[in-house]
Amino acid sequence: MQALYPFNVRVYGLLITDQNEILISDEQEYGKRFSKFPGGGLEYGEGLRDALRREYMEECLAEVEVLEHIYTTDFYEHSYFNDSQIISVYYRVRNKEPLDLSFKTIAFDFDAIEGDVFQSFRLVKLEDLKKEELTFKTDRIALEEFFKLENLPRK
Template sequence: MYLFNVRVYGILVNENNEVLISDEKLSKVAFTKFPGGGLEYGEGLIDALKREFMEECELEVEVLSHLYTTDFYEKSSFNESQILSIYYQIKAVSPITFELKKSPFDFSNEKQQEKMEVFRFIPIADLQEDDLTFKTDKAAWNAFKRLQQK
């Protein structure tokens, strides 16, 4: 049996024209991606995205628009499932109170554990495709930039 892993992510741009990204470390694998995570059974995409932002950032978000859905085969980096990722442009509707880092993978204040996650804002003009680890995030970022040029 082949498994599908549905993921939902948010591209959040602040008033300074910066985009929120997440630096994560799972076991010994480090990666940079957009915040979000897995859809749970019985959950809709929008509800999953809002839940993920509350769990990861304690941040209420509003979905502005659908941005991108994976249109190519992508195997999970962590198991044998096929990844299907949906990206939305979102905005914060509550104040950002979580700690923001300036440097990539700055886990200096984090309790060492199996999974660590920190967040930082990067100016839209500075975020390059190669700054993101996963192919799906890169494709979503390119879709976002194309929309910005219109």
């Protein structure tokens, strides 16, 4: 049975390093490329913070502490992948151990060359990240909200 109102709840974490860099995930799924903050979909029976910790463990092999709420979608957002409405929730997160990822300097510099799903990570200096580098409107707004909360200047 299909849901009457197909909502897709997503949760994302903005991870800022001690060097003032922010973690960006560059991904490709089924021919669509996008750059976003790490995170993903809420599973049934799961809370937002638990989902975010799970997503960071799955995507980044990193245990994170979920800190303050940054932003929740407050407008209609249609899914990039299917016919659902996206509701995205953003938190600031802190890694509990050093990140053990292979960081790239160029977007979409994937190691794998076969399959339908690819992912690579970049650490970008906060002052250098332009919101236009993020694919999704909700990520762009969350970044702006983060800068407001932190009283950080924007270029």
